[in-house]
Amino acid sequence: MFKVYDDSNFVINYQDNLEKLVTNFVSYYKNNINELLKKFYLDSINKMEIRLFSDKSLLGDIPYKLGDFAGFFNDKGVNCYININVKKSEDDIIKAIMHEIVHHIYRFYIENDTTNRIIWFDEGLAMNFSLQNDKYNDDDNFKEFLVNKIFSIKSIPCINDLNHGGSFVNDNYNGYDLSYLVVRYLIETNSQRDFYFIMKDKDLIKSIGNNVLESAMKYYKNKYFNTLNIK
Numbered sequence: 165m166f167k168v169y170d171d172s173n174f175v176i177n178y179q180d181n182l183e184k185l186v187t188n189f190v191s192y193y194k195n196n197i198n199e200l201l202k203k204f205y206l207d208s209i210n211k212m213e214i215r216l217f218s219d220k221s222l223l224g225d226i227p228y229k230l231g232d233f234a235g236f237f238n239d240k241g242v243n244c245y246i247n248i249n250v251k252k253s254e255d256d257i258i259k260a261i262m263h264e265i266v267h268h269i270y271r272f273y274i275e276n277d278t279t280n281r282i283i284w285f286d287e288g289l290a291m292n293f294s295l296q297n298d299k300y301n302d303d304d305n306f307k308e309f310l311v312n313k314i315f316s317i318k319s320i321p322c323i324n325d326l327n328h329g330g331s332f333v334n335d336n337y338n339g340y341d342l343s344y345l346v347v348r349y350l351i352e353t354n355s356q357r358d359f360y361f362i363m364k365d366k367d368l369i370k371s372i373g374n375n376v377l378e379s380a381m382k383y384y385k386n387k388y389f390n391t392l393n394i395k
């Protein structure tokens with residue numbers, strides 16, 4: 165059975181076993197949306213439509229294998245499938261919904277040219293702005309991430325070549341980790357205004373993508389490990 169939550173921000177259609185999640189999502193959203201909109205230099209956005217499913221059979225045809233969480237965004241808002249039988253923390257699920265909301269806002273309020281999606285920028289932005297990886301605000305956690313997930317990569321890809329599908333997460337690297345890292349680097353090393361102009365400019369993003377991964381790795385090696393040598 166579906167229930168409806170409706171306020172000035174959104175109308176949420178959700179299956180009734182997601183009630184507690186919806187209550188907590190709404191309060192998380194209210195606490196964080198203004199900060200998020202500020203990053204996009206937006207005063208407000210249109211009322212969004214959100215659909216939350218716990219039964220995957222209601223989703224219809226999906227062109228790929230469905231994991232325990234799947235999010236889709238469109239011009240109205242976002243749809244998410246949530247498998248409530250797996251142990252994923254509610255905080256993680258709420259931030260995963262925010263991840264889709266970031267995609268939605270970026271696509272429909274910020275991007276000028278929506279014909280060629282630059283995957284690394286899009287995913288990195290969603291991961292940074294949704295606060296999904298805020299555990300990496302802790303220096304020790306972030307250093308561990310750098311050592312185990314980034315500096316250990318055997319052959320460094322050109323990040324512009326990253327594409328969704330089989331190759332985005334593979335034996336050599338995780339495309340989400342790389343995307344998170346380089347966008348974090350761009351946010352950290354640009355003023356908020358300059359980063360906004362990067363967001364708006366696809367050509368600029370493409371040209372940054374040619375060597376941003378190497379630059380980010382050098383920057384963080386130097387910052388946290390006090391060396392410029394890249395193994």
Ligand SMILES: [Zn+2]
Pocket residue numbers: 263267286287290
């Ligand atoms: Zn995404």
